[in-house]
Amino acid sequence: MNGTIPEKLTIKWLQENYRNKKLTPKEVIVEIIKRANDDANMNIWITPPSLEWIQPYLEKLNSLPIESSPLWGVPFAIKDNIDLAGIPTTAGCPEYAYTPNEHASIVKRLIEAGAIPVGKANLDQFATGLVGTRSPYGETQNSLRPELISGGSSSGSSVSVARGQAVFGLGTDTAGSGRIPALLNNLVGYKPSLGAWSTKGVVPACASLDCVTVFAHSLEEAMLVDQSARGVEETDPWSRNIPQPTSSLPDKIILPKEPLDFFGPFATEYSNAWDQVVEQLKKLDIPIEYIDTTFLSDAAAILYDGPMVAERWAAVGNFVEENPGATFPITEEVLRSGSASKYDAATVFKANHKLKAYKLKAKQLLTNAVLVMPTAGGTWTRDQVRENPIATNSDMGRYTNHCNLLDLCAVAVPAGEAAERLPFGITLFSLAEDEGLICGTAEAFAKKSDEPTTLIAVCGLHMRGLPLETQMKECRARFIREAVTAPKYQMIKLPTEPAKPGLIKQASGGGAIQLEIWEMPLSTFGGFAASIPEPLGIGKVELEDGSEVPGFICQAYAVEEAEDITALGGWRNGSEGQVPRSNVQLSK
Structure with missing residues (x-):
């Protein structure tokens, strides 16, 4: 690594050195390019960092005052289902690739705030997967242990941040893709409420459930990104006016009453880590209530075991039909499940009615409250995922799939190690209008966890x-x-x-x-x-x-x-x- 540039890049450190004239954005980009080349075998990037196409963004900084540009000179990664003008968007499928003329709304806002896009990151094809192994551009390796999965589908975005090739990374999240990779690479993964960040210019997975998310080293850094990213996009039909969150503490923390399921080669370690987290939560001086959370998995079943999966087929089904062999076999199997004849209009309405009841229950339970669960109940080696791709992927979503279906916001935060170089993490959930509660609780948890x-x-x-x-x-x-x-x-x-x-x-x-x-x-x-x-x-x-x-x-x-x-x-x-x-x- 460059002797003057730390392995972990943060907004605060970079901008302090920029202001003191100790460093220039170009020097940072040159170092990032070197790091990307050194890590080429980790399959982080689809379009890797290159000074040739990044140079115009460096030159743009000359006309932006650092004092009024909150992300001035801050390098960021873009998941390759989010448009960056002039650079191909592949969604993890070479045959699907197109070159957009415009930035996605979220990318445009970040660039206007002074951020520098440094690459298009690898992903599970069509954002369908939570493992990071479903890409023709190679399996993205875990940043800490290469034999383990990186998590998906936002695999490259998360690993780029963990490996010091970006300060923050944009991901997307339909069923957990902005949270699972955060856990497995020891990062914060912030998933704002549906519509708070525009999805215009994002290849849809399930358009009604998709969110753009951010990976960062701390909640503070994620919130700095949020300040530039949040806001209504008038040309985006899914955009909603959800104000910037103000940190506050909930009236109570909700924990699962029933025993949780842990899986994989580190199930015992994950279970023990969860027990320790529960003890830490008890230190927060916030009342704790235990509830039956099985309704969350019942709601989640609507996404992959019910007619809602048809929304994925609606997004890319025509492409799959017209391009035989272009799609990863396992990805196509998942996508085609949405075209099953058993899913007709009546089943969609029935599912929506069930979902409405689950949303009401969530609202009743989570008013002025924060639900805390493990981000995942375990992890897998990449070999194990290849041997059993469906079941291992399903396991990774046990505690994530319900979130967007129930219109919840979420933040995945580190919670120590389950074992050596094996991060553990939890996710905090609240109602869409209560993002401040997950922020305040996450801050309190981090402070208490770090307090000697x-x-x-x-x-x-x-x-x-x-x-x-x-x-x-x-x-x-x-x-x-x-x-x-x-x-x-x-x-x-x-x-x-x-x-x-x-x-x-x-x-x-x-x-x-x-x-x-x-x-x-x-x-x-x-x-x-x-x-x-x-x-x-x-x-x-x-x-x-x-x-x-x-x-x-x-x-x-x-x-x-x-x-x-x-x-x-x-x-x-x-x-x-x-x-x-x-x-x-x-x-x-």
Whole structure:
């Protein structure tokens, strides 16, 4: 990599260096071209970056003031079912290719904001697939582990961002194509509400469900793109006036009540990662409600197992019929399923009526709420997808296919690793008019996930159900588990009002004392520790397994005026600390 240009490109870093005259857009493009050449075997591009056709966009920057051009000099990738004037649009099918005279509306807006298109990215043919392997231009490799799928259909757009060949990438999303690749390449995938970003100049998959989406390294960067992309396009019949989202928190977070399905060679790792995410969500201080989400998969079945798939055939069926052999076999199989004789006008209306009922249910459940699900329940190797292309692709859409059918907005965000170089991610859903809720919740989740914390052992009034538990809550602490000290401690009852315990480690003798382990943000821990009155304080407490955690301790001089209660084995076992177990919540 260029020594001055980082592998991960961001809007903030680029524009700071542009303003300080440390870097020029042309230098960035030259580096991107080099990176694209180095990664040529990854099949990221259909029309790769080339200075020959990018040069006019560089020259255009000379007439754009950087101060009023929010995306000035920012390179972006375009999925090759979205038009870029003068460059062929293939939709992943060479025989289908045409060269548009105009940019797609979304591309035009971004270029006017100063962004630089750098290439047309590979995709699952006709945007039909979630795996990234269904392209005559080659299987796009995962950015982190080449043996795994990249996700689709927006495969090249996502991998170009992950590999530092674009700052952001445009994808499309009908059933998850703007979210699955984000998960698998450790990116944010933002899918605005239907119609919020114009689809004029986009090869339709299902025109009534299609969205243009963005891949970026952070939600903040995705929202910077949104500022230039969003807005009604008067010549686009699918365009809607949906305002720029303002981040806010929901009244509640909704999680699936039923056990989720995990699949593939990393099913266990994905399941464990989801469990960890649920624990992180509990830290957000937003009420959580568990609901039966099976109606989401019932709604999703209308897309591929019902007559709605006929909309895909309506888009490209004539081309498939007139060009035998031009379409990938597996793609054609999916497309032709929409021409089945069992799908007549009556079945379409019946499906629409079912869908209307599902939309009503979604609206009732998601008003002022955010639904959180895994972006996917697993992943596959590229070899496994070749061996079983239909089932593996269907698995990837289990938690994505319902979204556009139910008129929801969504953002896929990273949520740590399921295993080494194996990202895990979640998707947040809300109603179309509530995009601000997914933004606010995603920001809160990212902040909480990144916030450093410390464990703290408590042995007295700060335990669950006792008078000072509120102080733990005020410091955003979270109960982790019950524990026992090493058998080396004396517990005394201090003559305070109210009475409090003190824990003193002994050089010899002593007993094992019951306590609780909590987790507290470091940002609040310092103030909490400073507020603890003499003779108490925070020090290292040794647990029965030999490990040490910060916790409440007491200075030895306090023994002289205190009662030794070591024999009780814990504060709850004395009269002051007794709380009926039925009144003690097991988690917070």
